[in-house]
Amino acid sequence: MxxxxxxxxxxxIPLQGKASGTTADDRESALFAITxxxxxxxTWKAVVKAGDSVAHGSPLLIDKASGTITxxxxxxxxxxxxxxxxxxKIEFVSVEKGVCTDKADFNTSTEREQIRTTLQAxxxxxxxxxxxxxxxxxxxxxxxDIFVTAFDSAPLAPAILEDSLAPYLEKGLEILKRLxxxxxxxxxxxxxxxxxxVAEVYEFEGPHPAGNVGTQIAAIAxxxxxxxxxxxxxxxxxxxxxxxxxxNLDFSTVVAVTGPEAKSPHSVRTIxxxxxxxxxxxxxxxxxxxxxxxxxxxxVKETADGFxxxxxxxxxxxxxGEHADEFMGWASMNPRKFSVKHTFPAFLRGLTKPYDFxxxxxxxxxxxxxxxxxxxxxxxxxxxxxxxxxxxxxxIDKMEKLGIYEVAPEDxxxxxxxxxxxxxxxxxxxxxxxNLRKELS
Amino acid sequence: xxGLKQRIDKVKPQFEKGGRFSxxxxxxxxxxxxxxxxxxxxxxxxxxHDSNDSKRxxxxxxxxxxxxxxxxxxxxxxxxxxxxxxxxxSFFHLFFYGFWAVLPQIVTAYVVGLGIEFIxxxxxxxxxxxxxxxxxxxxxxxxxxxxxCWMLAVAVAFSVIFAKEVFGGTGYNFLNVALVTRAFLFFxxxxxxxxxxxxxxLGDMPAADAFTGATPLGQMASSGTSEAIMTGVNGxxxxxxxxxxxxYPGSWGETSTFCILIGLAxxxxxxxxxxxxxxxxxxxxxLMALLAHNFASPLYPVTYIDPxxxxxxxxxxxxxxxxxxxxxxxCRTNTGKYIYGFLIGALAILIRCYNTxxxxxxxxxxxxxxxxxxxxxxxxVNSNINRRLKRAVAKS
Numbered sequence: 001m002x003x004x005x006x007x008x009x010x011x012x013i014p015l016q017g018k019a020s021g022t023t024a025d026d027r028e029s030a031l032f033a034i035t036x037x038x039x040x041x042x043t044w045k046a047v048v049k050a051g052d053s054v055a056h057g058s059p060l061l062i063d064k065a066s067g068t069i070t071x072x073x074x075x076x077x078x079x080x081x082x083x084x085x086x087x088x089k090i091e092f093v094s095v096e097k098g099v100c101t102d103k104a105d106f107n108t109s110t111e112r113e114q115i116r117t118t119l120q121a122x123x124x125x126x127x128x129x130x131x132x133x134x135x136x137x138x139x140x141x142x143x144x145d146i147f148v149t150a151f152d153s154a155p156l157a158p159a160i161l162e163d164s165l166a167p168y169l170e171k172g173l174e175i176l177k178r179l180x181x182x183x184x185x186x187x188x189x190x191x192x193x194x195x196x197x198v199a200e201v202y203e204f205e206g207p208h209p210a211g212n213v214g215t216q217i218a219a220i221a222x223x224x225x226x227x228x229x230x231x232x233x234x235x236x237x238x239x240x241x242x243x244x245x246x247x248n249l250d251f252s253t254v255v256a257v258t259g260p261e262a263k264s265p266h267s268v269r270t271i272x273x274x275x276x277x278x279x280x281x282x283x284x285x286x287x288x289x290x291x292x293x294x295x296x297x298x299x300v301k302e303t304a305d306g307f308x309x310x311x312x313x314x315x316x317x318x319x320x321g322e323h324a325d326e327f328m329g330w331a332s333m334n335p336r337k338f339s340v341k342h343t344f345p346a347f348l349r350g351l352t353k354p355y356d357f358x359x360x361x362x363x364x365x366x367x368x369x370x371x372x373x374x375x376x377x378x379x380x381x382x383x384x385x386x387x388x389x390x391x392x393x394x395x396i397d398k399m400e401k402l403g404i405y406e407v408a409p410e411d412x413x414x415x416x417x418x419x420x421x422x423x424x425x426x427x428x429x430x431x432x433x434x435n436l437r438k439e440l441s
Numbered sequence: 442x443x444g445l446k447q448r449i450d451k452v453k454p455q456f457e458k459g460g461r462f463s464x465x466x467x468x469x470x471x472x473x474x475x476x477x478x479x480x481x482x483x484x485x486x487x488x489x490h491d492s493n494d495s496k497r498x499x500x501x502x503x504x505x506x507x508x509x510x511x512x513x514x515x516x517x518x519x520x521x522x523x524x525x526x527x528x529x530x531s532f533f534h535l536f537f538y539g540f541w542a543v544l545p546q547i548v549t550a551y552v553v554g555l556g557i558e559f560i561x562x563x564x565x566x567x568x569x570x571x572x573x574x575x576x577x578x579x580x581x582x583x584x585x586x587x588x589x590c591w592m593l594a595v596a597v598a599f600s601v602i603f604a605k606e607v608f609g610g611t612g613y614n615f616l617n618v619a620l621v622t623r624a625f626l627f628f629x630x631x632x633x634x635x636x637x638x639x640x641x642x643l644g645d646m647p648a649a650d651a652f653t654g655a656t657p658l659g660q661m662a663s664s665g666t667s668e669a670i671m672t673g674v675n676g677x678x679x680x681x682x683x684x685x686x687x688x689y690p691g692s693w694g695e696t697s698t699f700c701i702l703i704g705l706a707x708x709x710x711x712x713x714x715x716x717x718x719x720x721x722x723x724x725x726x727x728l729m730a731l732l733a734h735n736f737a738s739p740l741y742p743v744t745y746i747d748p749x750x751x752x753x754x755x756x757x758x759x760x761x762x763x764x765x766x767x768x769x770x771x772c773r774t775n776t777g778k779y780i781y782g783f784l785i786g787a788l789a790i791l792i793r794c795y796n797t798x799x800x801x802x803x804x805x806x807x808x809x810x811x812x813x814x815x816x817x818x819x820x821x822v823n824s825n826i827n828r829r830l831k832r833a834v835a836k837s
Contacts, residue, residue, distance in 0.1 A: 015489070224833035296488045318488060322480045327442040329478030330496035337492040341712040343501050344492055359482040363494025364474060364568045367612025370498065371773035372715065381829075385773060386822050401826045409486075416487045420498055421612070426486035 004190065005219045007206030009379040011340060011414055015155040015296060016354040017317070019256035019265040026270035028278045031080065031307075033094040034060055034071050035273075038300075038310035039126045041135020041437075042069060046090060052079045057104030057122060057249040060093045066139035072123035074251040074272045076100040092307060108244050112178050122249055124240055127310070128232040131214075131223050133437045134408035134430075143230040145182040145221060148173065148199065150234035151189040153211030154295035157314055158256035158267060161194070165238035165250065172241030173199045179230075186234070187216040194234075209379065214411040218380040223406045233311060253312045255279065259296075260356035261289045261317035272312040277305055284317055290359045292316040297413035298426070321358030329362065337362075340376075340418050366421040374415035374425075382406065384415055388425060391432030396439055404436060446477060467562035471569035498713060499571040505707035506578055506763065508700040513693040514539035517586050517642055520690050524641045524674040526649035539586075542642050543693065546581040549590045553597045554580075561606045572611030572618070572769075573601065579619040579763065582694025583756065583804075584626060585639035592633065596625040616811045617770045620804050627804070635659070635800070640690040641674055651676030656691045657684070658755045658793065661746060662800040667739045671746075684753050695759030698752075705762045714766035717775060718782035722761040725786025726752055733794045743794045757789050760803035770811045774821040781817055785810045 036044035042063035047070075048054060054073040063069040073079075077098035085091045106118045119125040120139060130137040137143070150169075152160050161169065177184045177198050188194045190205035202220055204210040213231040223229055235253070242250045251272045258265045263285045270279060276291060284291075284304075292299040293309035296316050300309050308315070326332070337344045338355045346355070374384040382403040390398035409426040416425040455461045456469035475496075483490065518535030522528045530538075554573045562569045580597060581588075600621035605614040627634050637654035653660065657671035657679060671679045674690055683689060687697025695701070708714035730748035737744040752758060765771060765785050772781040785806045792802025799805065 013489070222829075222832065224829075224836050226833070227836070290482075290488065292488055299488065301488070316488070320482055322482050324478075324480055325442070325446050326478040328476060329492075330475075330494065330500055332492075339491050339493040339497075341491070341493045343497050343711045343713070346492075357489035359488050360478075361481050361483050361490045362478060362492050363490070363496065364479060366495045366568075366570060367610070369495060369572075369612045369769055370713075371768045371771070372775060372778075375775065381825065383774065383822055383825055401829065402822070403829055413487055417489065418491045418493075420491070420493050420495055422490065422494065424485050 002188070002195075002201040002203045004203045004205065007204060007210040007215060007219070007379045009376055010207035010209055010215075011377050011418070012153070012207045013155045013296070013357075013417065014338070014354045015316075016260040016356045017258045017262050017265045018156050018354075019158060019258050019267050023254060023267040023269055026268045026274060026279060028281070029270055029274045030097045030278070031094055031275040032074050032097065032271060032273040033092040033275070033307040034074070035092045035307065035309055036061055036071065036090050039071065039136050041130075041133060041138075042066075042126070044071065044090060046082050046093060048079045048082070048093070050079050050081055053077075053100050053102070054079055054095060055100045055102040055104045056251070057106070058102065059121070059123075060095070061090070063136075063139070066120070068117065068120045068139050069125055069136060070121055070123055071126055072104070072121075072249075094307070104249070106243060106247065106249070108247060110175065110178060110244070115175055115178055118243070119240065122243060124236060124243065124249075127236040127239075128230050129408070131217065131229050131231060131408065132405035133433045134410075135437070137228075137230050141228050143180045143182070144223075144227045146176050146180050146184045146230045146232070147187065147213050147217050147220070148176070148184065148232055148234055148237050149187045149211055149213045149216060150192065150194050151187070151204075151211045152233070152295075152313070153189075153208040154297055155208070156256070156258035156265075156316060157211070157295055158254065158258075160313070161234045161238060162254045164252070165235060165242065168238040168241030168245055169194070169234055170196055170198065170241065171245050172237035172239070175240050175244050176237060185216070185220055187211070187213065187220075206379075209377075209411065209414060212410055214406070214408050215379050218382075218406060222381070222403075225400060225405055227405075235311075235313070255308060255312065256314045257283050257317070258314060259292075259317040261285045261319055270308070272308065272310075274308045275305075276302060276307060276315070279308065280304070280315065280317075286319060288320045288323070290318050290320045292318065296357070297417065298410045319356070319358040321360045324358065324360060341420075361422045363420070363422050365423065368421055368423070370420050373418050373420060374412075377414035377418055378411070380406065380411065384412065388412075388423075388428055391428055394435070396436060399432060399436060404432060409433070449473060449476070464563065467567065467569055468559050471559065471562070474568070495571050499574040501711050501713050502575045502708070502763075503578055505704035505713070506575070506582070506694070508703040509694045509697060509759070510578065510582060511536075512687060512697045512700045513582060513695075514543060516687060516696060517542050517693050519688065520641050520674055521644060521646075524643055524648050524652050524654065525646040526675070527646065539642075539693070542586055543581055545590050546584065546588060546593055547578065549593050550580045550597050551577040553594045554601050557598060557601045557606065561610065565610075567610065570611040572605070576601075576618045576622075579694075580622045583619060583623050583692045583759070585634060586642045586693045587633075587639045588626065589633070592626060592630055593622075596622045596629070599625050612769055615770055615815065616808060617764055617767050620764055620808050620811075623804055624808060640692070649675065654690060656755070656800065657689055658743065658800040661743045662797050664742045665739065666742060667737065667745050669742055669745070681750060681753075684750055692756060695756045698758045701758045701762050708762065708766070714762065715768070715771070715778050715782075717778040718766050718771055718785075719761055721779045721782035722765055722786035723752065725783035726757060726761070726790045727786070729787040729790035730794075733790065741794050741797065743797075743800075751790060751793075755793065755801040756803040757786075757793075757801075760789065760807050761786060764803075764807045765810070770814065772814045772817050772821075774818050776821045777814070777817040781810055781814055784813070
C-alpha cells in the first residue's frame, strides 16, 4: 500500500481544449532543435558547426563549467543552424533529419561514477533538475534524495508516462537509486496502478499543483539548507531505464496539442525539439493565436517557426487577445470571465465548465493589496508573500530563513495566476534564485 | 464602443511623454483604463490570468457598502423628521433629504482624495491606484452628518498624504486611511465631532420638545447611573429592533447592523474580506461585553448594556466588517488574522465601556491594532522560520 497524501490547497483551472484520446504519428517533421535556455544553471557552448553530420545522441552543446554535461542531438542528420541572438548567445541548435553512419554508444555499466558519466554524455542528465536553485544538477553533486513525479496536474496536461516507455520506469528508478545514498521517491496520482520495488511510492490526491514535484517534496521531505535533491519526471526516468535496458537513447515523445484555439485537440507522436511548423500544420483555429510550448502556467511562448521546448509534452494554443478592447471590464457581468474570487457571475457556472482564456493580464500592475490570495493555492509550509518580499528586497538571510531552497519558479505559477495585483511572481523567484546562486558561489 | 475607442486613441499621443498634455498623463490613463480594460498581454510566467483585478476588487467593496450608504441617507431624513416632529413624509422625501445632506461631503472626500492621488501618480509616474474609491465613500459614512466640508477636506488631505502617500501609496500604508481621517477630525475638532448636536441634521427647523440628539452610546456614557435607558431623538425608548435595523442617530453609514450584514454577505461570498478577522472580532467583542456586563458598575454605565445589543450599537459592527478587514492594514498571515480580529473586538468594547471620555472605541481599537499587525505577523512568520531551522538541526 502506497503512502497517501491529500493536497488541499490548489486549483484546477478549467481551460477549454483537452486533447482527445487519439494519437497521430508525425511523419513530416524534418527539423529538430535544442534550446539551451530550457536548461538553466549551465553556460552552453556549441561543439558542432552548421553542416556537421551528427548522430542521434551525439553532443551538440556542452556545459563550459563542467565540461561533461551535454545536450545531444535528438535525431541522426546534419546540423542546420546554430542560431545566435544578442551578444552571440546561442538561441537554438537545429538539426535536419537525415542519415549518419556514426552511432553514439554509451557505457551502461552500473557503477555510480559510470552512471553519472553516461547520463551527462547522453543528454539525460540535463533533463533532471536540482533543488536548491532549480537548475540542471551540478556535475559533482550527490543528492540527498531523488524525487520522480509520474503525473502532471497542470491545465490540460497529458499523462507523463506513455505506454511505450512505461515498462522501462522500474529500471530507470533502479539506476537513479544508485546515484543517491538516500531514497528515490515516486509521486503518483491517487488510484494509479504504477508501482515500484526500488522507489518509495507516494500517492497524491487533490488539485494542481499536486503533480508538481515541489509540492511532493514539501509533503514528503522538504529540502533544508545545505541539502541537495534532484527532481525529474517519470518520462525521463523511463528514458534512463531504456538506455540501460537495451542501450537505446529514446527521444521520442507524445505531445498533446491542447487549448481553446486548437482545432481538434489531440496528441502527436514525434521527437523532442520538433519544429512547430509541421507539428501544428492545420491545428490552429484562429489567426490571433499564442502558441505556448508547455502548459499555460509554466510554458514558453513560441513563434509559429519555433520548436517544441522542454519538457516536450504539451502545446497549448490560446487567443492572444491584445485587440479585445473590453469596455469597462471592471463592471463586466460576462459569464465567460473566470475568477476564483466569485466577483464575476461566472462562478455560478461551476468549475466543471471550461473557459476560453486569452493571454491578457486583465488589469493593471499594483502593489500587493489582498492578503492570503497566494496561500490558498500554495500547498507548502512557506509564507509565499514574505518570501517574495525578501527576494524583492534582496535580503539573502531572510530568503534562506523563509525557505527559498525549497522552491522553484513553477511553484509560484498558481499564485501568479490568481494575483489581483498582476505581479510577475515566477520571474521574481527565478531572478531571486539566480542572484542567490551567484552570491553563494 | 469602437468609435469611442478610436477617438480616444487619436488624442492619446498628446497625453504621452513629449505630448502637449503630458502633465495630465496619469489622469488620462486613469480614465482610459476605467473605460477600457488594458489590452496588455502576459510577457513572462503564466499565460492566463484570473479576471479579478484591483478595480473589480474595489468596486465590489463599494457595492458591499451601498446598502449601508442608502439606508444611512434615508435614516438622516428619518432622524430629521423625528427630531423636528415633522414626520408626515414619504420614503423618498426622507431619502432625498439625507441624500442632499451628505452629497457635498461625499463629493468633497472624492475630489480632495482623488485629486491628491492623481497628482501623486503623475509625480511618481505610476498608474492611478484605486484604493481611494473605497476610502472616499467610507469617510463620509463614518462621520457625523453635520461635519463641515472644509473640515472633511483638511482631514482627507492629511490622511491621504500622511497616512498613505508618504509610505508609497495603496498597498504600502500601515494605517487605515478612512480611520485616520476620522481620528484626525475627532482629535482636531472635538467640539464639532461629539456631543448631542452633530449626529442629527435639523436643517433650519427647530427641534421638537422631547428632542435628544445624543447617540445611544453617548447617552449611556454620560448617564452615570445603572437605570439609564437609551432613547431615540424623540425621547422614546429604543427597542432592540430599532438598534438592529439602525433607527437611531450616529455616524450616518454605520447604524444599521442589518445593512452591515448584507454587506458582509457580499464581502464573504466574493472572498473580499477575511472571515477569520470578522469571526474572531465578533467573538472577542462578545466575550469582552459579557465580561463587562457581568461586572457592571454605575461608574461605567455602558457596561449595563447586554452583549448582543453592544455588538449592534455604534460603530463596532461597521468597523469589524469594513475597517478591520482592509487587507493592507490588517494582519496578512492566517494565524495573525485570528489574533488581530479578536483583539480589535475586545479592545473596541473595552474602550467603549471603561473610557467614558470616548463613547465609542471601534475606531481607536482598529487603529491601535493596525499598528500591531506587523508585529503579530512578524511573530507568526518567525514561528515558521523556527520550524524550518529546527527541521534542519534535527537532520544534521
